[in-house]
Amino acid sequence: MKVLSIAAKWIFILCLPILLLTISIGWGVNSQWLYRYGFEKNNASQTTGLAEVELERVTTGLISYFNSGEIKDGKPFELFTPEEIIHFRDVKGLIWLDYWVLLGTLIYVLSYAGVSLFWWRGRYWRQLAWGVITGGGITLALMLALGLSTLLNFDQLFLQFHLLFFSNKYWSAEGYMLMLFRDPFFYDAALFCAGITAGLAVILGGVAGGYLIFNRRTHRFLKIKDHCYLNTTVNRV
Numbered sequence: 001m002k003v004l005s006i007a008a009k010w011i012f013i014l015c016l017p018i019l020l021l022t023i024s025i026g027w028g029v030n031s032q033w034l035y036r037y038g039f040e041k042n043n044a045s046q047t048t049g050l051a052e053v054e055l056e057r058v059t060t061g062l063i064s065y066f067n068s069g070e071i072k073d074g075k076p077f078e079l080f081t082p083e084e085i086i087h088f089r090d091v092k093g094l095i096w097l098d099y100w101v102l103l104g105t106l107i108y109v110l111s112y113a114g115v116s117l118f119w120w121r122g123r124y125w126r127q128l129a130w131g132v133i134t135g136g137g138i139t140l141a142l143m144l145a146l147g148l149s150t151l152l153n154f155d156q157l158f159l160q161f162h163l164l165f166f167s168n169k170y171w172s173a174e175g176y177m178l179m180l181f182r183d184p185f186f187y188d189a190a191l192f193c194a195g196i197t198a199g200l201a202v203i204l205g206g207v208a209g210g211y212l213i214f215n216r217r218t219h220r221f222l223k224i225k226d227h228c229y230l231n232t233t234v235n236r237v
Contacts, residue, residue, distance in 0.1 A: 009131055012112040015105040016135030016204075017142055017197075022102035024196035028189055029066060029095055035059040038185040048179045058180065062088070066095050083173035090166055126215065129208040136205035143198040150190045158186060 028034055039045065039055050050058070058079060065088065080088065116128040149157050162171050172178075 008112060009127065012109060013131050013135040013138065015108050016132070016201075017139040018101060019105040019109055020139050020197045020200045020204075021142075021193070022098050022105065023200065024193040025098050026095075026102060027196055028193050029098075030063055031192075032059060032063070034189060034192055035062075038188055039180065041188070042182050042184055044180050048176055050176075055180075066092050079176050081173060081175045081177075083170045084175050084177040086168070087166070087170040087173060087177070090168075090170070094165060126212065129211050129215075132208035133205050133212075136201040136208070139201035140198055143194045143201070147191065147194045150187065150194070154187050154190070155183065158183065 036056075036059065039059075044050070044055060045052060048055075113128060116124040
């Protein structure tokens, strides 16, 4: 039983970084602000000749396409070439993989936390808090490594990502896709996801750390109170 408890705790700890990262990726994919910021920063309107309204339509169309339940062979809109549409379909598959991983890790993390809080109760609350802090620490270390890799050698990292996750080279198809989504766009997106992930880890770790500090002070206060009560009782006797 103890072995199962330890294994469940470490699965929880390792699930936290994955959960937080998949949340941040999903957040970035669906963030109108991130697309708008990237287009404005990289002068997409001037590069493509598309008006701001048309760029907004591109963003809305892509987000809608990525979140639709079916992966169709047809085009979400007429702007992109057939090769670019194939790449967007591959990207959509990765996004849905992210959603499924998010769902799986979320179910496990909530289940473990629920059992710790409401079934095992006080015995495992401190263990849960330390698990959150440990998972948050691992997350911050991973995001620091990702952030440094992005800052120092993003081009090589981005290339290796495409070679690893895509079976064809339609990601380099020339057209509006490369004009809209240039390397600086994904550079900022990577930093955005790393920052969101790190921020969530800090928030969770802060809540867990606050509980441990409060719990320790409360426990120390109760011990002092009990000690004073025992001394008073002995003196009266």
